Amino acid sequence: MVWARSVSARGVSVQGEGAYPVCRALPEEVPVAMVFGGATLAVMMASPGDIEDFAIGFALSEGVISGLDQIEEFEVAEQAQGIEARFWLRADRSAALAARRRFMAGPVGCGLCGIDSLEQAGRELPDVSGVALRxxxxxxxxxxxxxxxxxxxxxxxxxxxxxxxxxxxxxxxxxxxxxxxxxxxxxxxxxxxxxxxxxxxxxxxxxxxxxxxxxxxxxxxxxxxxxxxxxxxxxxxxxxxxxxxxxxxxxxxxxxxxxxxxxxxxxxxxxxx
Structure with missing residues (x-):
């Protein structure tokens, strides 16, 4: 199955001057499961486009990986129920994956859902003070x-x-x-x-x-x-x-x-x- 990014929907538009039929383009929204080594880490509702970008960006921003070289295999599997982004990582990433799995149990829709303590909400961030961008x-x-x-x-x-x-x-x-x-x-x-x-x-x-x-x-x-x-x-x-x-x-x-x-x-x- 191939998920479209938008679908057409018919409705009735009610305005001050009256009502008339309309056909609108609505963005599609599907469950996207982030699957690492056969086990789901998180499920997000997302637009069904650029899924490989989404999955890799998620893995990086959540600290599961720190570089593309840590991914041994990757595939996107579209199904009737949604989309799976399937990772197989290098063995040395198991500790990072286990840590994020503990903190993200169950479906999530944002970066803080699924954590189980106030301390985890304030996770330590990299210091980018040295970036010389102007x-x-x-x-x-x-x-x-x-x-x-x-x-x-x-x-x-x-x-x-x-x-x-x-x-x-x-x-x-x-x-x-x-x-x-x-x-x-x-x-x-x-x-x-x-x-x-x-x-x-x-x-x-x-x-x-x-x-x-x-x-x-x-x-x-x-x-x-x-x-x-x-x-x-x-x-x-x-x-x-x-x-x-x-x-x-x-x-x-x-x-x-x-x-x-x-x-x-x-x-x-x-x-x-």
Whole structure:
């Protein structure tokens, strides 16, 4: 079975001037099981596209693997009930896999579901303070619009998130979409690693608010800048500050806010008080 990314649905649109029939494109959403060595680690609801990117990005951002060389075999199996992303890892990854399996028992839909203690919610993140990336004000100001231009599924359905990789001076050079904001970022991270892009050489851009899980994934990927069109949570900001991540938010309408490690963004003298 091959899952389509969207389906057509007929309905009735009720407006002030009356009611009329409509046919809308709706994004598909299917269970995607992350299976390691024949045992399921997690199940997420996701858009049925770019599954290999999604699975590898998930494995990296959750700390199951730290590089592609630790994957011995991989396959995607589409079934009537959903999709399985099947991994077989090197033997030396068994400890990391066992640790994540203890903390993610049962189906999950985000980076914190399935953990069994408050301490696990605040897992230690890599410190990316040493990443020497620099962006211009124009890079950040144009990020959201550049990403918006690379969202064909959103254009069709108006119901998906996106994550993009912003390279200084080049704009958004890679993007991925999904019904879930965490999934979109995992897909982007997986795609970058598969094609050899270093996340530390650019910024991650997301079409959502900035929550704890997105900052965690940014740090795990080794990226030092994350840009969002909406607001960060207070906890996400604390994590970004501690991990050395430059956090820019409200990046829309020709402006943005910077809340942590602003030294990576070059401002004109007149821009700062």
């Amino acid at each position: 962006l211009t004000r124009a890079d950040v100001m144009g990020a959201a619009d550049a990403l918006r231009a690379q969202q064909p599924l959103h254009d069709q359905t108006r119901a998906t998130h996106a994550a993009g990789f912003l390279r200084p001076g080049a704009g958004i050079v890679l993007a991925r979409e999904d019904v879930g904001r965490h999934n979109a970022l995992d897909k982007l991270i997986g795609a970058m690693v598969r094609q050899g892009d270093d996340p530390g050489t650019g910024a991650l851009v997301v079409t959502s608010r900035l929550s704890v899980e997105l900052v965690q994934k940014c740090a795990m990927a080794g990226s030092a800048v994350i840009i969002a069109v909406s607001a960060p949570t207070a906890h996400a900001l604390r994590l970004a500050e501690g991990a050395g991540i430059t956090l820019a938010a409200f990046a829309r309408g020709g402006g943005f806010d910077v809340y942590s490690h602003p030294h990576r963004i070059r401002f004109e003298v007149s821009d700062v008080a």
